[in-house]
Amino acid sequence: MAELLRFDRVACIRGDRLLFEGLSLVLARGEALWLRGPNGAGKSSLIRLAAGLLRPAAGTVTRRERCALIDEAAALDPELPLRRALDFWARVDTVDGHAVDRAIAAMALAPLSDVPVAMLSTGQRKRGAMARVIASGAPIWLLDEPANGMDERARGLLVAAIAAHRANGGAVLLASHFSLGLKDVAQLDMGALA
Amino acid sequence: MTALIALFWRDLRRAWGSGALWIPVVFFLLVATAFPFAVGPDAPLLAKTGGGMLWVAALLAALLPIDRLVRPDRDAGVLDQLAVRGFADELIAAVKIAAHAIGFGLPLLIALLPAAALLAQDGARVATIAAGLALAIPALAALAVLSAALTANLKGGSAIGGLLILPLAVPLLIFGAGMLDPSGRGAAKLLAAVSLLLTVIGPFAAGAALRGLRE
Numbered sequence: 144m145a146e147l148l149r150f151d152r153v154a155c156i157r158g159d160r161l162l163f164e165g166l167s168l169v170l171a172r173g174e175a176l177w178l179r180g181p182n183g184a185g186k187s188s189l190i191r192l193a194a195g196l197l198r199p200a201a202g203t204v205t206r207r208e209r210c211a212l213i214d215e216a217a218a219l220d221p222e223l224p225l226r227r228a229l230d231f232w233a234r235v236d237t238v239d240g241h242a243v244d245r246a247i248a249a250m251a252l253a254p255l256s257d258v259p260v261a262m263l264s265t266g267q268r269k270r271g272a273m274a275r276v277i278a279s280g281a282p283i284w285l286l287d288e289p290a291n292g293m294d295e296r297a298r299g300l301l302v303a304a305i306a307a308h309r310a311n312g313g314a315v316l317l318a319s320h321f322s323l324g325l326k327d328v329a330q331l332d333m334g335a336l337a
Numbered sequence: 338m339t340a341l342i343a344l345f346w347r348d349l350r351r352a353w354g355s356g357a358l359w360i361p362v363v364f365f366l367l368v369a370t371a372f373p374f375a376v377g378p379d380a381p382l383l384a385k386t387g388g389g390m391l392w393v394a395a396l397l398a399a400l401l402p403i404d405r406l407v408r409p410d411r412d413a414g415v416l417d418q419l420a421v422r423g424f425a426d427e428l429i430a431a432v433k434i435a436a437h438a439i440g441f442g443l444p445l446l447i448a449l450l451p452a453a454a455l456l457a458q459d460g461a462r463v464a465t466i467a468a469g470l471a472l473a474i475p476a477l478a479a480l481a482v483l484s485a486a487l488t489a490n491l492k493g494g495s496a497i498g499g500l501l502i503l504p505l506a507v508p509l510l511i512f513g514a515g516m517l518d519p520s521g522r523g524a525a526k527l528l529a530a531v532s533l534l535l536t537v538i539g540p541f542a543a544g545a546a547l548r549g550l551r552e
Contacts (some may be wrong), residue, residue, distance in 0.1 A: 212421045216414025234343035
């Protein structure tokens with residue numbers, strides 16, 4: 144089984160607080176890991192460690208492939224129509240327009256592609272950010288509360304996108320305080336680590 | 338490379354598209370308009386002092402857009418997204434400096450023409466000022482991005498950012514305005530040297546500051 148992401152005895156300190164230590168995990172192709180736990184348990188910090196945005200206080204984080212991250216900031220230029228905002232990231236990721244087309248279809252955003260990002264609702268913007276993740280073609284998905292603000296239908300699209308990504312050999316690290324109803328998913332209760 | 342070009346165009350588009358980058362230019366013209374009211378419409382006096390005034394105005398105009406250079410990208414998560422993709426912070430800073438130099442420098446050089454006319458500068462002096470500004474603009478852009486990155490986490494950062502830049506920009510002002518002095522023949526070379534130094538240090542210092550934003 145090809146390993147994509149590995150945490151080896153990782154400790155994380157934010158401010159003066161030790162969030163967790165001695166955390167080891169492996170994420171291989173086709174796998175998904177659901178990080179659960181109460182607010183402040185360190186779910187987002189773990190995601191940011193995996194993304195390389197934070198450095199571990201101890202231990203090592205190894206990424207074997209590219210990552211795509213979704214967090215509370217959509218990183219889509221508010222003044223641009225959604226399609227052009229996604230096209231910018233497609234150019235940065237050097238993927239072609241078809242990848243954006245497919246991602247827009249996967250998140251059912253076609254009717255919104257000409258709408259400026261600033262006009263989108265919270266859930267619609269989240270779907271846009273999810274389309275950015277899908278279009279990136281990165282094998283590792285790091286999803287920090289991706290379903291926040293999403294309605295029932297959008298959550299269904301999200302679950303389907305995650306399943307399709309795993310079927311294609313991708314891996315998903317998901318932080319969510321509620322269950323998305325994913326099938327065959329490993330769980331890590333961050334609340335129990337503290 | 339395509340990614341960096343996309344990033345450069347995005348910065349340029351956001352700078353010109355929002356219209357906010359015209360504020361420094363308007364400020365520059367306002368100073369040039371107000372100065373003759375303050376010192377009187379005496380053409381020889383204006384011609385003698387106007388060049389230095391234009392340099393001060395250009396320097397202060399460079400300080401104005403500081404809060405727009407880094408903070409919006411940090412708040413929108415764009416900087417995080419770029420870091421996840423493995424771009425070096427120095428590279429991001431260099432692209433931001435290049436985009437700001439073009440986005441801010443070109444309109445400033447264009448605004449120099451009417452501003453110089455208001456201050457009774459003759460053709461030769463306008464050419465000298467334009468050459469000096471063109472030399473100094475990369476350094477001013479580097480300083481602006483650096484202080485924007487340093488203050489992106491602070492409330493009221495742009496005021497502190499101005500205080501940070503000003504001492505570093507004083508050599509530019511001295512040698513830039515010095516080019517207008519008939520006896521200051523080495524000023525252009527010194528200006529070029531100072532500008533080169535600041536422009537080279539800029540991406541590394543600003544890159545380190547961008548990295549610091551994530552901690």
